[in-house]
Amino acid sequence: MSFLQLIFAEIKAVLADKTIVLTVFGGVLFYSILYPLPYLNEVPTKQQVVVIDHDHSSLSRKLIRDANASPKIEVVAQLGSIDEAKRWIETGRAHGLLVIPANFRRDLLLGRGVTLSYGGDASYFLIYSAIVEGLVSAGLDVSKDVQRMGLLDKGENAASVKQSLNVVKLNSIPAFNPSLGYTPYVVPGLFLLILHQTLLIGTGILGASQWKKQGYWRQVSPIKLICGRMAAFMLIYALLSSYYVGYCYYWYDVSLQASLGQVGLLMLPFLLATSAAGIAFSSLFSRRDLPTQVLLLVSMPILFVSGFVWPIALIPDGVIAVSQVVPAVPAIMAMLELNQMGASWQSIMPQWLQLWAMVAVYFGLAYWGVSKRLKPTA
Amino acid sequence: MIKALKREFTALQDDPWQLALISYIPLLCIIALWLLFSAGLPRQLPVAVVDLDNSQVSRALARQLQANPVTKPISYTGLPSAVDAMKQGEVYALLVLPYGLNRDLLTAKTPIIDIRYNSQFLLVGKLLSSQLQLSMADGLKPLGKMKLLAAGVPIERVAVNLSPVSSQTTALFNSNTNYVGFLVPPVLIALLQLVAMMVFANSLNRELRWNTTEQWYALGLWKVIAAKVLFYTPLVLLHGGFMLALIYLYLELPIAGSIAVLLIAQTLMFLAVWLMVLTIFFALKDSARVISFCTAMFAPAFAFMGVTFPVHEMPVLAQWWRVIMPTSHYIETHIAVVSYGQGLLASLSQMASYWGFLLLLFPIAILAKKGFPVTEEPELDTLAKEQ
Numbered sequence: 181m182s183f184l185q186l187i188f189a190e191i192k193a194v195l196a197d198k199t200i201v202l203t204v205f206g207g208v209l210f211y212s213i214l215y216p217l218p219y220l221n222e223v224p225t226k227q228q229v230v231v232i233d234h235d236h237s238s239l240s241r242k243l244i245r246d247a248n249a250s251p252k253i254e255v256v257a258q259l260g261s262i263d264e265a266k267r268w269i270e271t272g273r274a275h276g277l278l279v280i281p282a283n284f285r286r287d288l289l290l291g292r293g294v295t296l297s298y299g300g301d302a303s304y305f306l307i308y309s310a311i312v313e314g315l316v317s318a319g320l321d322v323s324k325d326v327q328r329m330g331l332l333d334k335g336e337n338a339a340s341v342k343q344s345l346n347v348v349k350l351n352s353i354p355a356f357n358p359s360l361g362y363t364p365y366v367v368p369g370l371f372l373l374i375l376h377q378t379l380l381i382g383t384g385i386l387g388a389s390q391w392k393k394q395g396y397w398r399q400v401s402p403i404k405l406i407c408g409r410m411a412a413f414m415l416i417y418a419l420l421s422s423y424y425v426g427y428c429y430y431w432y433d434v435s436l437q438a439s440l441g442q443v444g445l446l447m448l449p450f451l452l453a454t455s456a457a458g459i460a461f462s463s464l465f466s467r468r469d470l471p472t473q474v475l476l477l478v479s480m481p482i483l484f485v486s487g488f489v490w491p492i493a494l495i496p497d498g499v500i501a502v503s504q505v506v507p508a509v510p511a512i513m514a515m516l517e518l519n520q521m522g523a524s525w526q527s528i529m530p531q532w533l534q535l536w537a538m539v540a541v542y543f544g545l546a547y548w549g550v551s552k553r554l555k556p557t558a
Numbered sequence: 559m560i561k562a563l564k565r566e567f568t569a570l571q572d573d574p575w576q577l578a579l580i581s582y583i584p585l586l587c588i589i590a591l592w593l594l595f596s597a598g599l600p601r602q603l604p605v606a607v608v609d610l611d612n613s614q615v616s617r618a619l620a621r622q623l624q625a626n627p628v629t630k631p632i633s634y635t636g637l638p639s640a641v642d643a644m645k646q647g648e649v650y651a652l653l654v655l656p657y658g659l660n661r662d663l664l665t666a667k668t669p670i671i672d673i674r675y676n677s678q679f680l681l682v683g684k685l686l687s688s689q690l691q692l693s694m695a696d697g698l699k700p701l702g703k704m705k706l707l708a709a710g711v712p713i714e715r716v717a718v719n720l721s722p723v724s725s726q727t728t729a730l731f732n733s734n735t736n737y738v739g740f741l742v743p744p745v746l747i748a749l750l751q752l753v754a755m756m757v758f759a760n761s762l763n764r765e766l767r768w769n770t771t772e773q774w775y776a777l778g779l780w781k782v783i784a785a786k787v788l789f790y791t792p793l794v795l796l797h798g799g800f801m802l803a804l805i806y807l808y809l810e811l812p813i814a815g816s817i818a819v820l821l822i823a824q825t826l827m828f829l830a831v832w833l834m835v836l837t838i839f840f841a842l843k844d845s846a847r848v849i850s851f852c853t854a855m856f857a858p859a860f861a862f863m864g865v866t867f868p869v870h871e872m873p874v875l876a877q878w879w880r881v882i883m884p885t886s887h888y889i890e891t892h893i894a895v896v897s898y899g900q901g902l903l904a905s906l907s908q909m910a911s912y913w914g915f916l917l918l919l920f921p922i923a924i925l926a927k928k929g930f931p932v933t934e935e936p937e938l939d940t941l942a943k944e945q
Binding site for chain 1: 642
């Protein structure tokens with residue numbers, strides 16, 4: 181059997197197996213739509229807030245209007261007591277509350293300090309931070325207004341009032357994901373993980389279903405079989421990766437900083453290491469339904485340890501060290517640095533070399549596992 | 559019935575993977591996921607500081623970051639090296655104290671302090687943006703105070719003049735905004751649903767693998783299903799209980815309601831999962847395909863729970879998909895019980911939202927009646943052939 185014939189036989193075996201087709205092609209297509217689906221509206225807006233206004237003055241009404249004008253907040257009701265507000269939050273009709281104290285306006289005009297109380301349901305973090313940001317900025321606006329009136333009253337001119345209100349300008353700007361969108365945040369890392377997991381499952385099922393049977397895989401040497409299998413899966417995954425890293429990144433507005441050549445050069449050892457790992461992994465199984473289950477269980481830990489959802493600085497060192505044997509972990513970070521954050525090729529060299537080292541190690545393990553499985557005496 | 563239960567028990571003993579799946583594997587996964595988030599509160603996140611002014615004021619501002627527990631300032635001498643560190647994810651934010659900061663402050667010009675935060679890491683980026691602004695505002699207060707005093711404002715009025723409106727922010731129901739309390743329960747619940755799905759799917763698939771479907775029909779289809787439910791529900795519930803005990807008893811995260819209510823809610827969640835798995839099983843009737851299909855259905859459940867991203871901001875299609883995930887029904891009860899102390903009665907009426915899953919009984923009955931075509935080579939045959 182020539183090498184080309186082997187690759188052809190491999191691809192045929194993949195396409196003939198309904199389960200692999202369902203996982204690899206079906207899964208990749210299905211997930212490209214399903215995973216980003218909840219986040220399509222990107223930024224949380226208009227969180228429902230209730231107000232308890234003990235002051236009922238022109239200034240408290242202005243504060244409520246300011247809060248309502250913030251894109252992050254929608255004032256849904258004015259209630260009489262904090263207990264009532266709590267009931268609204270518990271039943272999900274509101275997620276935050278603002279308490280304006282009695283004599284709010286009078287105290288401010290008399291030059292006494294007042295305290296506004298904000299509360300947000302911290303069971304939901306994104307909602308909580310949106311509410312706090314919206315309410316704090318409304319409070320600051322009113323505070324500035326009062327200061328301005330006070331200073332103007334004292335006879336200062338408008339220009340110097342502006343100066344003394346803003347001693348320093350803080351210019352806080354997001355880098356790399358300028359829209360602060362949720363899909364550009366989640367998609368790049370997650371999609372590499374999906375490619376990683378489906379490739380491992382695909383090679384896993386193919387191996388698990390072959391070991392106990394007779395077929396072309398027994399007619400070639402283990403090395404040739406592994407090379408042929410890697411080549412076949414590389415062809416399939418070149419196609420699927422182009423769809424993910426090319427079309428889907430573009431479609432979901434992920435920022436793209438690297439050139440096509442650089443991305444391709446990074447994907448090469450990633451896919452090679454993953455397919456070699458998949459073949460090595462497949463030699464552990466003889467039941468077709470097991471590879472999917474094992475990989476499903478480790479998906480969530482891999483996602484969280486790869487460092488873009490939850491900061492690596494906060495993960496225990498031991499966990500990080502263990503995670504370095506998973507090809508997706510260095511690949512996701514390298515891709516984010518290279519393509520989303522615009523780092524130079526030199527700076528991802530360590531991860532790139534790590535991936536090539538994985539290619540070598542997993543190839544060795546695959547050889548060991550496959551030759552054990554295909555021993556004629558077994 | 560007892561015969562059917564015994565049958566499940568012997569089957570379990572012959573299946574090492576299933577045994578692992580109902581014993582140590584979920585425990586390892588639960589502990590691994592908890593370890594990942596065990597830091598709970600983001601602390602000491604590296605921030606690059608580029609001090610181009612090198613004055614007393616700029617150094618005081620940089621020191622302000624050291625005092626903030628969330629930020630760990632790292633000094634860079636030049637902007638390019640700081641930008642590189644940011645691009646490589648070594649620091650999550652960048653603060654530039656401009657040249658002439660001190661002079662501009664003294665000469666009443668408005669200098670600009672630049673903050674860049676990494677929003678590719680959205681969670682960390684947003685947190686750092688607000689913390690850096692807070693630190694800078696705090697650091698600048700003494701300057702404002704000096705200015706006011708110089709302008710002749712009496713000292714007791716200075717604080718009020720600086721910020722007439724102070725604010726008190728309260729995080730309701732998760733008072734120290736701990737990420738363990740916020741992220742870990744939904745992550746573990748998603749994991750629990752996966753384990754439950756696999757355990758039940760494996761117990762059904764075994765009938766295919768060991769070619770015992772005829773025996774199954776002989777014993778009575780619904781009887782065997784009932785036995786599987788009776789057998790596996792308590793086992794999976796043990797893991798659910800372990801998870802709750804870990805979070806709310808061992809780690810002592812606050813819980814306002816009762817764990818018993820949560821266990822009842824979990825039982826219903828598992829029953830809904832069983833119904834879905836049964837439907838998929840009878841529709842596909844192939845062990846590997848059943849697992850693949852169930853995986854595709856249940857794997858993204860976490861995103862649809864609405865904890866990380868608010869439900870009412872999701873597109874309609876996502877909200878529909880959310881309804882077919884048992885975990886999204888459960889998480890509502892979970893949060894209500896844990897945060898708001900919702901009682902049993904209110905929780906029970908909330909649990910009524912599962913009724914739609916009962917409709918799956920019709921397709922299950924119809925598909926089950928069709929019986930099994932012999933498609934898969936049963937494991938026993940293969941073993942026999944090999945010997």
